[in-house]
Amino acid sequence: MDVFILIGGFTVLCLLGMPVAYALGLASIFAALWIGIPLEAVMLKTSDGMDNFSLLAIPFFILAGAIMAVGGMAERLVNLAKVFVGFIRGGMAIVNIIASTMFGCLSGSSVADTAAIGSVMIPEMIKAGYPRLFAVNVTISGSLQPLLVPPSHNMIIYSIAAGGTISIAHLFVGGIIPALLLGLSLIILVLIISHRKNYPKGEVIPLGQALRIAGDAIWGLVTIAIILGGILSGVFTPTESAAVAVVYAFLVTMFVYRDVKWNELPKLVARVVRTVGMVMIMIGFSIAFGYMMAIMRIPAMATDFFVSISNDKYTFLFYVNILLLLLGTFMDLAPMLLICTPIFLPVIAQFGIDPVHFGIIMILNLGIGLLTPPVGPTMVVGCAIGKVTMEAVSRSILVFYIPMLIVLALVTYVPALTLWLPAQLLKP
Amino acid sequence: MKAQYVRAMDAINQACLFVAGACLIVITIIIPWGVFTRFVLNSASSWPEPMAVLLMVWLSLLSAVVCYRENLHIGVGLLPAALSGAPKVVLGWIIELGMLATNLFMLWWGVKLVAALWYQSIAEFPLVSVGVSYLPLPIGGAIIVLFVIERLWTGKLFAEPSLEGTPISSE
Numbered sequence: 001m002d003v004f005i006l007i008g009g010f011t012v013l014c015l016l017g018m019p020v021a022y023a024l025g026l027a028s029i030f031a032a033l034w035i036g037i038p039l040e041a042v043m044l045k046t047s048d049g050m051d052n053f054s055l056l057a058i059p060f061f062i063l064a065g066a067i068m069a070v071g072g073m074a075e076r077l078v079n080l081a082k083v084f085v086g087f088i089r090g091g092m093a094i095v096n097i098i099a100s101t102m103f104g105c106l107s108g109s110s111v112a113d114t115a116a117i118g119s120v121m122i123p124e125m126i127k128a129g130y131p132r133l134f135a136v137n138v139t140i141s142g143s144l145q146p147l148l149v150p151p152s153h154n155m156i157i158y159s160i161a162a163g164g165t166i167s168i169a170h171l172f173v174g175g176i177i178p179a180l181l182l183g184l185s186l187i188i189l190v191l192i193i194s195h196r197k198n199y200p201k202g203e204v205i206p207l208g209q210a211l212r213i214a215g216d217a218i219w220g221l222v223t224i225a226i227i228l229g230g231i232l233s234g235v236f237t238p239t240e241s242a243a244v245a246v247v248y249a250f251l252v253t254m255f256v257y258r259d260v261k262w263n264e265l266p267k268l269v270a271r272v273v274r275t276v277g278m279v280m281i282m283i284g285f286s287i288a289f290g291y292m293m294a295i296m297r298i299p300a301m302a303t304d305f306f307v308s309i310s311n312d313k314y315t316f317l318f319y320v321n322i323l324l325l326l327l328g329t330f331m332d333l334a335p336m337l338l339i340c341t342p343i344f345l346p347v348i349a350q351f352g353i354d355p356v357h358f359g360i361i362m363i364l365n366l367g368i369g370l371l372t373p374p375v376g377p378t379m380v381v382g383c384a385i386g387k388v389t390m391e392a393v394s395r396s397i398l399v400f401y402i403p404m405l406i407v408l409a410l411v412t413y414v415p416a417l418t419l420w421l422p423a424q425l426l427k428p
Numbered sequence: 429m430k431a432q433y434v435r436a437m438d439a440i441n442q443a444c445l446f447v448a449g450a451c452l453i454v455i456t457i458i459i460p461w462g463v464f465t466r467f468v469l470n471s472a473s474s475w476p477e478p479m480a481v482l483l484m485v486w487l488s489l490l491s492a493v494v495c496y497r498e499n500l501h502i503g504v505g506l507l508p509a510a511l512s513g514a515p516k517v518v519l520g521w522i523i524e525l526g527m528l529a530t531n532l533f534m535l536w537w538g539v540k541l542v543a544a545l546w547y548q549s550i551a552e553f554p555l556v557s558v559g560v561s562y563l564p565l566p567i568g569g570a571i572i573v574l575f576v577i578e579r580l581w582t583g584k585l586f587a588e589p590s591l592e593g594t595p596i597s598s599e
């Protein structure tokens with residue numbers, strides 16, 4: 001009955017259409033009333049959930065990404081990618097995927113990536129002679145890598161949801177090889193499609209111009225160096241590296257690129273505030289929700305359940321992947337991470353699965369859910385920019401799920417893909 | 429009367445946006461300042477971290493208020509989209525009453541929490557009460573209660589999110 005009040009109450013409130021954050025809050029309050037926990041405790045947990053130094057990295061990374069996005073970074077990265085692969089058949093599609101991966105290292109967000117790269121690439125691809133739907137599909141699919149490369153703030157959310165016990169630096173570095181693998185598999189797919197359908201080639205860019213483009217893009221790429229270098233060397237915590245990245249991004253945008261006017265800054269800050277509002281309150285209430293789950297022993301019950309259906313960790317991971325893929329089509333990434341992480345953490349400890357490995361599996365898996373109907377914010381944004389319907393994209397994108405699912409299976413069953421790089425670069 | 433109320437709510441929303449934005453800017457300045465004092469001046473200041481965390485709580489709850497008024501919070505919109513007419517209005521009322529309940533709890537129990545902790549001070553800032561870091565809970569709750577009343581009064585239960593100043597998105 002306790003479980004029904006908390007989980008059932010939350011599910012019903014969500015399905016009715018209440019904001020997920022407040023559904024978490026109200027379900028926690030009802031559950032606390034039901035089992036007689038003082039409500040101050042729920043309030044305390046909610047506020048303490050947001051009262052966390054690691055969390056500061058989230059607004060910083062969102063702000064840095066936003067500054068870079070309006071500052072013309074996306075266009076410069078697209079130009080840089082064109083130098084390397086633009087002349088191949090289907091080159092513009094590959095440019096799209098590579099630019100997305102690089103831009104992901106600045107924004108760490110799938111939707112922001114589709115918005116920034118899509119606004120540049122979709123019109124360019126259509127002008128170059130690619131079908132509109134193909135351009136939209138490539139853009140949407142290419143926006144999965146940003147979730148897996150630093151500074152993916154979903155990794156910070158995962159770490160917080162796990163009680164801050166998992167190193168954000170390890171998660172950041174652990175996602176790099178899966179992200180590159182994903183990019184590579186998508187490139188192979190678009191190469192095959194482009195050759196079959198005879199999509200256009202671009203021109204070879206002369207050396208002088210190429211050097212100028214590279215020089216222009218290097219300013220933005222230094223942000224990646226600040227974030228990664230700072231964390232890897234141990235000079236900065238992820239939060240500090242995020243703050244320094246904001247200052248650097250601001251200086252480059254305002255004084256080097258000068259694409260943004262000073263009077264546009266308040267609007268930019270307001271947009272970031274709104275984004276932060278969506279994320280942070282959800283984190284606060286989910287910490288209270290997780291606290292109630294722990295009191296009601298729900299994670300322990302989940303462990304017993306999974307151990308009873310299988311004692312093999314690979315079978316368990318298979319079930320979890322199927323479950324998350326299904327839930328991910330209905331729910332966004334951040335709330336799913338916040339709700340599922342405290343439930344699964346004791347289970348994976350029981351099965352001996354590394355929490356960094358599991359985090360990458362979850363983020364990749366739930367990230368695919370952002371690209372699927374009915375609830376897929378990345379897909380919605382991609383459709384809006386490409387001026388196509390969700391129905392048309394839902395059908396034509398199917399083939400793009402194949403490389404994603406293959407990479408998900410590889411990441412799930414080959415832990416070294418995630419764990420090798422952090423072991424080489426970071427102290428345990 | 430109704431129009432005046434809506435105008436007042438507009439002003440409150442703008443004020444929340446302004447304070448939250450100011451918090452964000454201050455945080456963005458003081459954390460790099462902390463890094464600067466540590467590496468360049470070789471004397472780490474102890475105040476930027478706790479100060480930033482305190483402002484973060486204010487930023488979080490006030491920005492959440494803005495997101496509610498502008499219909500930006502993440503939600504599963506399948507059922508509202510499937511309904512129309514009277515059933516949709518009923519659903520809207522149920523959702524808003526849920527919001528009202530949550531925020532009344534935040535207001536009432538938030539006030540009790542702040543009152544209980546008011547005479548303890550934050551370790552790093554002896555002049556500031558611990559209550560200040562919990563104060564955004566009842567304030568945020570109270571403002572959303574006002575906004576819920578506005579929605580029920582004007583009947584704009586499922587306003588479309590405005591495209592002006594859309595968030596960058598969290599995903």
